[in-house]
Amino acid sequence: MTTEIFKNIGRIPFKGPDSDDPLAFRDYEPDRMVLGKRMEDHLRVAVCWWHTFCWPGVDMFGAGTFDRSWQAADTLENAELKLQAAFEFFEKLGVPYFCFHDADVAPLGETIAEGDANLARIEELMRAGIDRTGVKLLWGTANLFSHRRYMAGGATNPDPEVFAFAAAQVARVLEMTHRLGGENYVLWGGREGYDTLLNTDMKREMDQLGRFLSMVVEHKHRIGFTGTILIEPKPMEPTKHQYDHDAATVHAFLRKYGLEKEIRLNLEVNHATLAGHSFEHEVAYAIANDLMGSFDINRGDPQNGWDTDQFPNDDREAALALFHILSAGGLTSGGFNFDAKVRRQSIDAEDLFMAHIGGMDTLARGLLMAERMIGDGKLAGFVTERYAGWTQGLGADILAGRSSLSDLATLARDQGLKPQPRSGRQEYLENLVNRY
């Protein structure tokens, strides 16, 4: 089990923008200082266990295309081999973080007890891997969507026993995440939604989900976990509609159930666009409402209406998101996770590396662009100036609650107000963004 797995690939070096080595970084330079902080500490990149090591290249119309030794069967032995591959990959790629679901790392069996032993063994190996490599756990999560018991939901299942089973899985992974020093715990409600409203009591299901999340928060405090609890919004797929549809929908939910101070968001680019939003929108919404947590930085295909989970390759999109994130103080416990699959035709180990390298270089370029945006202050300055009227006089009075509707009506009527529009300068600003 100590044989090298990715045999022909060594530690990925930084070679700079002039390199054309596809197995080197051109832009990602962990120690480069950006706005007073190392690039690595800004981006906090994570590799995910599921797509990178578990997905065999299957899609709804085709069998697996990859040929990876540990994917032959769902055994503990293979799980150990997979873990070995994972840590070798983390080290060679040079990432500081990883993420996992319980079901990714060990066979879970049909009962909680069956999974316990396997997870214990894997936790031991994971601990050793973390200690040996210094790669840390960004977040753990429980898979409450693949097993047929969850076909009608985890927390929102019509059967309370499924809720109890889900609770047991979450408690177990939350505790494991805590022991392993994980910095966040994520909930993605892939089955917490409906296939048809005809068989669904939406209010009841939302109450169940509210109760579930409250219990998770309570458990977190009980065990002393100081990381962040995160919800990952997704509008649909696998179900017709999921209750954590987008940032705003989760926001409503958290406020309704009194959880808005306890839970934050893990936003995914692909889920943003499936919900009909730009990623930048979801980031800005989260920040405006104190919900920013962490990010899955994988993108979709603009022409395809499902979760393609592709590696990021658009540095301008990354830059605009990072501009908002850095302006809001930057990441704290969160990171940038690649919840991303190589394409089904990318069957070689090299593809797995190149995909991550490209994604990290994209983030790095985005960061350097955001640094320049912040550095010259033009974007922020434009916005500040545009809303200057709200910081004093009439605007300040309104915001401070010193004017009633009647007061303003009187003002507008008596002064014969004729407000004159000013250009929004959208094209100027778009041109400006293209200069960074």
Next chain:
Amino acid sequence: MTTEIFKNIGRIPFKGPDSDDPLAFRDYEPDRMVLGKRMEDHLRVAVCWWHTFCWPGVDMFGAGTFDRSWQAADTLENAELKLQAAFEFFEKLGVPYFCFHDADVAPLGETIAEGDANLARIEELMRAGIDRTGVKLLWGTANLFSHRRYMAGGATNPDPEVFAFAAAQVARVLEMTHRLGGENYVLWGGREGYDTLLNTDMKREMDQLGRFLSMVVEHKHRIGFTGTILIEPKPMEPTKHQYDHDAATVHAFLRKYGLEKEIRLNLEVNHATLAGHSFEHEVAYAIANDLMGSFDINRGDPQNGWDTDQFPNDDREAALALFHILSAGGLTSGGFNFDAKVRRQSIDAEDLFMAHIGGMDTLARGLLMAERMIGDGKLAGFVTERYAGWTQGLGADILAGRSSLSDLATLARDQGLKPQPRSGRQEYLENLVNRY
């Protein structure tokens, strides 16, 4: 001004399903008793002023196609003629309600004062029309989106003077609505959003909007208006993104600004589908979260990504919505408003009548289908039975907060829980719906 306008069309009669008279109702029978209430009192149908009397058949690629005497110029004289046409239309069609924007009914000029006189004259005529015909005002609203002063928003404008102007318009129409006995007041934020995030301070704009709505609520109470304040969600168009995106987004907003007990929703079918939801979803969401107010029952085109505002013609869609609405107690202050345009090629007065007749017949058929759904209890019974586990034992304990995550983990582990899935019966239920 007392000449008949729709000369060749009389009062639209009910002729029943065997009639093939295109200018008669086949299904809409106001006095028919449905679940103990008159059909008219269930549906509370409203005609809108703007599309039905103001829109000239223009689109982004073409000039007006209609030939209506009162549309020649935006004068008070034409506004009076339009009002005459409106009440003649209401009476001939036999609807109990209408809706209007300030800008639909009178020339507003460039200052508040300029609009005051025109509106006063129109209010007088409207009062007379209401008294004479018995047709009532479902809701009034202010147009905060067409004039160039609002190009960057009303309440969310960077210029506080625009906010004040908007406040004056809303105060004026809210008071007018109150005097005319209107049952609701609606806010649709067509410019309360952004064209680009590059020039937008989202948090600030949402705070401005929150302040605005709070002032409206306070004014409502001050003047003694007992109707309902409603927000109409729409995801986009005219802007790239609007802050009242969908029911859930508005829900978050209302809770954040402490308005969730004061404001409810005016849901539009076309806006639901533009936001990526079924109308039934938005209805169910509103009910599950105590936000149901009123409805714009116009639909979109499933292949076109803009607000086509077509008359409803799908009785099954209407029936499923009405099934939820009636199950939740039915409409109170709300109604079904046709925020609908005839197609640009439907240039005749007959088209205007036939469009509304078809829409009302569709609602009537939907209502009769919903009556049967409720009558046999099969749909509701299925759902009740499906969630029966939550009304006692483990389920009740969980919902009541008597079990912690640990408790459930212990239960699942120690009892070796193996929950077995039960069929969701979606196809059975879809077949069932087709039987009503």
Next chain:
Amino acid sequence: MTTEIFKNIGRIPFKGPDSDDPLAFRDYEPDRMVLGKRMEDHLRVAVCWWHTFCWPGVDMFGAGTFDRSWQAADTLENAELKLQAAFEFFEKLGVPYFCFHDADVAPLGETIAEGDANLARIEELMRAGIDRTGVKLLWGTANLFSHRRYMAGGATNPDPEVFAFAAAQVARVLEMTHRLGGENYVLWGGREGYDTLLNTDMKREMDQLGRFLSMVVEHKHRIGFTGTILIEPKPMEPTKHQYDHDAATVHAFLRKYGLEKEIRLNLEVNHATLAGHSFEHEVAYAIANDLMGSFDINRGDPQNGWDTDQFPNDDREAALALFHILSAGGLTSGGFNFDAKVRRQSIDAEDLFMAHIGGMDTLARGLLMAERMIGDGKLAGFVTERYAGWTQGLGADILAGRSSLSDLATLARDQGLKPQPRSGRQEYLENLVNRY
């Protein structure tokens, strides 16, 4: 192997619209005469092998949910059991047709030879099933998309050996279809497209595909197959873009490669909507261009951007399609195939039956509505009258090529033409459709 499989379900009877037996037809009455032909002979309903007997309830986020004895392993023994289940299902449901892929009915192994023996055995059993039950083969097809060899295409693969393998599969199933009396042969190009243009030579791939189809047509004639060769358009999924995107795209392709007289279309409702068209549009386009062949009548979900392949439940949609189809002479070699999956939560055998019953009842209602549309002649009459100007005088001259652009310019100029628009009467027509 002769034990009954669907034990508690007998022959599905017709019980009429008053029945509330979920395992009976309410509308589908095979012998009912409609426009001079039996309902069964109009609709020519087919059950598909793949979704109905092979799909285990898996999706991209979850394992199989069904529990069907023959799905345990991909062995010949299970294939035989599955075949037994299929014919029992066909008989109990009372459908006249079925469809299959080679890979659905037998294990195909890794080489052509490995598949030959298994297919031979299955063909023998299928022959016996057909003879015993009278259920016929609507169409056969080869699976050129699931095996990893096809990940980059069948006919459009960069490797000519894959083309040769695909040719061997198609030749084998085409011959088998011919021997079994199949009435059509279908090609669906699920991998004939691209994931990225960066690695794709589109012109070369289209030429390969053109060559492939020409060879199929030549082979059909060589072996004396008199059935119809059909292409099933789909815009995307599994690939980013497929070359048989929609009816018009296939039309262009067939004309470019001189195949428009040899190949027709198998149109699927769900693929129409994924391509941004109504199903009615694709039907009308196919008819207008002499390409109508057969139909996959499964629908999508209007809010979900992937192939949900749901059973039809919208009788109005079916009626409008059937109105076009019957007006064009009705189906000849084609049929209505349910390329439809029960939902993943519909895990019982009853669900499989109820889904097909609901679909057949929907088609039956659609047919009866179309009968009334055709019977009263109102829809067709309206259209004929609307275009009456083109059947004589100026219109006929133009269409017959008797006027040049100059002639018409002179006419318009000299006569001072001022054409006056006439109402398109869309709402009247929509109301009319709701009366059938």
Next chain:
Amino acid sequence: MTTEIFKNIGRIPFKGPDSDDPLAFRDYEPDRMVLGKRMEDHLRVAVCWWHTFCWPGVDMFGAGTFDRSWQAADTLENAELKLQAAFEFFEKLGVPYFCFHDADVAPLGETIAEGDANLARIEELMRAGIDRTGVKLLWGTANLFSHRRYMAGGATNPDPEVFAFAAAQVARVLEMTHRLGGENYVLWGGREGYDTLLNTDMKREMDQLGRFLSMVVEHKHRIGFTGTILIEPKPMEPTKHQYDHDAATVHAFLRKYGLEKEIRLNLEVNHATLAGHSFEHEVAYAIANDLMGSFDINRGDPQNGWDTDQFPNDDREAALALFHILSAGGLTSGGFNFDAKVRRQSIDAEDLFMAHIGGMDTLARGLLMAERMIGDGKLAGFVTERYAGWTQGLGADILAGRSSLSDLATLARDQGLKPQPRSGRQEYLENLVNRY
């Protein structure tokens, strides 16, 4: 009439990438040599008359926001002022081309004769402008969609007199285009489609359109116009469905009516994405099928389902399109036209300039990236190598028609073919693109 209109703006200079002057080019340098040709001669940029000089900032929910002297009324006097503004704009921006519709440049009145005189006067001034400035006409076109006579189509109207009127308009503008030295003539069929199939005879309408286009081609030859006739595909909007839906649909149409050698495509980025394609796809399709003509380079908004017609700002998208275009020999009679609107809030003259500057800089950067792509040969080399098997041996035999389906079946069976997949290297290629 000789006063300067854009008073505070002079000739836009090239200042290079280090400039932060918003009214200077950073990348567009007309004389820079790229692959042996001047940048200006590669890009052949055109400004459009309609959006840039005619559109007043109106949208479906709001009145015009701009304040431009010549937009006050549709008079000949204003048309002359607009023409003056246009040529001043062309010169100051430094573009080589412009485009126009008849209705953009002069009041057309209600009869052909009414438009003749106005157009004659404008043609005279346009001739003088062209002679004075050296700016040339890329293409002319007739507006067959704005007037109410065209509400049900131009060539596809149910009324042959409308067809005749359209013919007169096209003949007139085609001749004017010819006299002015225009290099192309464009047809965009904004009303050549349907709002509902219920009132539409699709086959008849397509035959009418086929006839119309044949007449246009015949007239072109008759008058000796040697420019290119182009069709601009658009899937929908203003109608529900347009017959020139996308490149493939037009391809089918042209082949059906025998016009594929006579007419080519004017592809628009925004129309590509509305049709569910990437722009790169439409470019590649056009090239693969010998249909490349010219381009409208304005983009849409990925979250909005209508034609937003924004200025291009994505250099990577431009680069990939230009890579295909240059690889296919580059533009001949076509160009890059900005069929683009500034945003409704961009109300200043500066915005109009900055928008065009940003678009031209984007094209320039795209061109320089494409130069590097072509220069190092990596992208093309990868593709060539990937399909190498088709240039000899088995592949060449297949393409040349030397193998039948039977031959290949025998080959695959007898040789026991087991084709092995090779990685498609999508992520490597995406990374590569990010290096240019």
